[in-house]
Amino acid sequence: MFCIQDPSYDNSMYLHETLLSECVGCTNGAGAYAFATKDGINLLLLDDNFKEFLKTGTFTLVVGTDDITNEHSIVSLIELQKKYGSHLVVKAYVHNERGSTFHPKFSWFKKNDGGTLVLGSGNLTQKGLRHNREAYNVIQYDESSIAKIIEEWNRWFTHSSPFLFDITDPVVLAKTKQNTEKIRAISTAKATVQRDHDIKPGDIKLTDIYKTQPKDKRTSKKVAQKQPTVNPQPQLELVTPAVTDEEIDIDAAYWTITLDSNVLIAEIPNNNKRWSQANFSQETFENYFGATCGENGTYRILLKHVNADGTMCKTEARPSVSVASSNYRFELDAAKGLPYPEGRNRPIGIFAKVSCRDFIYTLLMPGQPGYADVMRLLAQTQAPTRLMRRISYVAKDVFEAAPVLPIWTRLEKEENE
Secondary structure (H helix, E strand, O other), X not given: OEEEEOOOOOOOOOHHHHHHHHOOOOOEEEEEEOOEOHHHHHHXXXXXXXXXXXXXXEEEEEEEOOOOOOHHHHHHHHHHHHHHHHHEEEEEEOOOOOOOOOOOEEEEEEEXXXXXXXXXXXXXXXXXXXXXXXXXXXXXXXXXXXXXXXXXXXXXXXXXXXXEEEOOOHHHHHHHHHHHHHHHHHHHHHHHOOOOOOOOOOOOOHHHXXXXXXXXXXXXXOOOOOOOOOOOOOOOOOOOXXXXXXXXXXXXXXXXXXXXXEEEEEEOOOOHXXXXXXXXXXXXXXXXXXXXXXXXXXXEEEEEEEOOOOOEOOOEEEEOEEOOOOOEEEEOHHHOOOOOOOOOOOXXXXXXXXXXXXXXXEEEOOOOOOHHHHHHHHHHHOOOOOOOOEEEEEHHHHHHHOOOOHHHHHEXXXXXX
């Protein structure tokens, strides 16, 4: 089966979800990827499907160190190898051949009666697994054919022993430290470079071209009608987040939105002590979050909470869950351990669409900065009722009504040149 991953394409198929589907029921497998990031590694290897696979099966992973794979990646791999023990074998490919790059991107999985090869352009990064424009093949094999693939893998693995190092080897740590410093230098340069260029008569203005191209699926088909606001409109002065050790992975740039992005403001109901399992309407579940009712566990919704200081928490990978009682829900890490507020005021989740099924969010509790602004915006659109309000807006309208929300630290500055 030939698959295209493209966030601007309606039939896009995530490599991430394909790998998680193909590992189910397998006895063993292996994969090699040129680049690996902390978030990409964790998205695959910490998923419930992969955990179930590694309860009895084994997986051998080879990651390249020519670029991108850095210290944060290695720390994650070391932790995961400890977690899974002999069920997960990780090697780093280290070489110094000029003019040659370790560049494969594939995984194979074996079942009792056959197996699968997932082969394409996507790396073991969050971008490669979900957001980049990628293409890949999912090839099903019978028992004898998958055996030949495994034989070839074993021959190459044995041949490559001089280049394959245990993930805890000091050689690997030294090589990936170089990558960390290189990424930091590049990120710092990008953050300080000026965007204003001298445009000469006759020069191609790329921003005009970009405006005519299809955008990623960040906006919904139905957007609430704009309502007048009582707040003065702030100046759209957006700050580029600083480069930090925690965000040195290339995947950090993935979690951004624009003024055209779709934003859902949702009141979250009380669900006894488990209100962190936020319930949504079927319409919101399917049309905003992109889940499909009745297909529990097939799709993965990615969430990333933005703290009050603008920093991002770890990625939350959530299988879509719908149950017979017509509850459609996702677990929110930001709500865990918090008491549900008393009185009529409800917690508010503000979800900004990064791409199809990927969202940054902020959880607002009564009294927190921005809560009153958001409540006023909701009231202008729909009067309070006993039912939960779940309303979609364009990000620009929410920004103007509630400029202090933490998610605006992830707002891209538009290029006007």
